[in-house]
Amino acid sequence: MNSHTVERVQSASTQIPDQRGRFGEFGGRFVPETLTRALVELESAYAAARKDPTFHVELNELLKRFVGRPSPLYHAQRLTKLAGGAQIWFKREDLNHTGAHKINNTLGQALLTLRMGKKRVIAETGAGQHGVATATACAHFGLPCVVYMGAEDVRRQKPNVFSMRLMGAEVRPVTSGSKTLRDAVNEAMRDWMASVENTHYIIGSVIGPHPFPMMVRDFQSVIGREARAQCQETFHRLPDTVVACVGGGSNAAGMFFPFIEDASVRLIGVEAGGRSSSSGEHAAPLSLGTPGVLHGSYSYVMQDRDGQTSPVHSISAGLDYPGVGPEHSYWKDSGRVEYTFCRDDDALATFDKVARNEGILPALESCHAVAKAIEIAGTMNAEQNLLICLSGRGDKDAAEIARLKGQDY
């Protein structure tokens, strides 16, 4: 990255969040006292790393030679024709090593783990993409790694479970609660409560207590920085509209953040609309939830009258989460980003559409963004450009899609 963009990003992010990790009223640190020291330590290690050019050189080298960055900006011409409006562009995070944007964050945090002198890594995973990306970073650096994964997700994302184990990570299925991502985060936090002195918890999205939401956003911002430059190079303007799917919100935050100050760029986050808008049938806290506390921060969440987290559902394991990063809550309430949702069946239909028209198998998570983007592109004109964060590839979903369609895999 050039020094100008570093400065721009750093100045924006030193104001937001504030000292207490607040994005407006959202964010903060709602965790047991036991974790405070580790969070303070992480905060200062990250602040030091951020100012240290050798850290950036090291990370950028890894992103280039290990991940394969920059990921291409791809003109989806047949989808553009199908949508009948704006030019549709994919930012190809699916082409990264390990198949999703998650690796941008895990390498950054693994480097910090080493800087802090911690000897062990834990992580949670939903779709398994973050688990694989963490296992990969740990194998690369020789760090032992334990990944917590909901038992339901172990079932529906088998290939990723196998990959993690191949790279030496221990996958611990979580059988409490809904057996999905939220419970995996709980278990990882409990592990960290006991292991905090020698273990770093690599959180997989822009969620959790300060400084995680800020730090993960910064690591993922490479997506938006590259895309911004690629748009200017390719069509000599900024995109008119940028669309990304939102689970915890890391690919979206990374894509949006470098465009936040570009008022002409419309930013749209797409949540998991599931089967319907009734409680328990979707995972769309920004669209259908209320502000509350979950997993260490104050943000929109699906909760009942008493503050108990509500069950959620999504066809895609990576979006099947009742909370969302606090910065998205801030962007929502400030009106800077619009949030909408996409239903399970639209996402599934979009998988086929992208596969057949573009020769790309997108992750089911990313299909949520593509589905909405096709709709929106149709309302725009052919001179306009719509950029989608294609956050990951769909190989991991093939078996589950076959099962849903009643076909052999």
Add this chain to the structure above:
Amino acid sequence: MSVIDERFADLRASGRKAFIPFITAGDPSLDMTGRLLLRLSQCGAAIAEVGIPYSDPIADGPVIQASYTRALEAGIKLEDIFATIARVVPQVKMPIVSMVSYAIVNRLGPQRYVEDAQRCGFSGAIVPDLLVEEGDELREICRQRDFSLIHLVTPTTPRQRMLRIAECSTGFIYFVSVTGITGERTELPQELYEQVAWLRERTEIPICIGFGISRVEHVRQLAPVADGLIVGSAIVRKFVEANDPEVALAQVDELARALIGAMG
């Protein structure tokens, strides 16, 4: 002076220590929660801690976690818990504090949570996921109403910070014995005794130790340095292991008397 302050003043005047049982509200039923509180009071518990079941308790080990899940699955709501406490408080001789996640306090709003909790007879709250930095609003509300707000210190808390937490706490300080989650331990860390003693010399506020305490040996070891000891999982577990709640109740009675006996 709050009810809890008075309780510790009495205990200190007579050279006694507080036995503080923790139970989960609504596990196995709210009716049993009421009976259990009554029984613990008769056994000589100084204060009781009632856990408000929460869907995502990250500081809790498997025993308490599972009890929260059972209570929530049984459909226990906050207003039912408040109603049970309101019914029980006039019959017991000990103050009762709620152990409650900030997710729940925040959902009601700190003002309303404290008002409702106090109206039904709770004397204070322990909010395990509320750090002192995030606690200004709740602390002020509690202070105005003489409702104790008990903060936690842990083995990972730096010493200067311990003093700050002690200053922010009212009623007592909850000294977490281990770096980890709730649940019984065979042995407690060696440094614990010294850490508590260090803080003991620097603050007036009562210090109660919790997490992992389940045995008579623990109590003998720790009672001399603390104002009170908190026992949770060892009690909650009885209701999991005995398939008859009446049997569990008798076992809790026996455990409570043994632990109180060991406090000297």
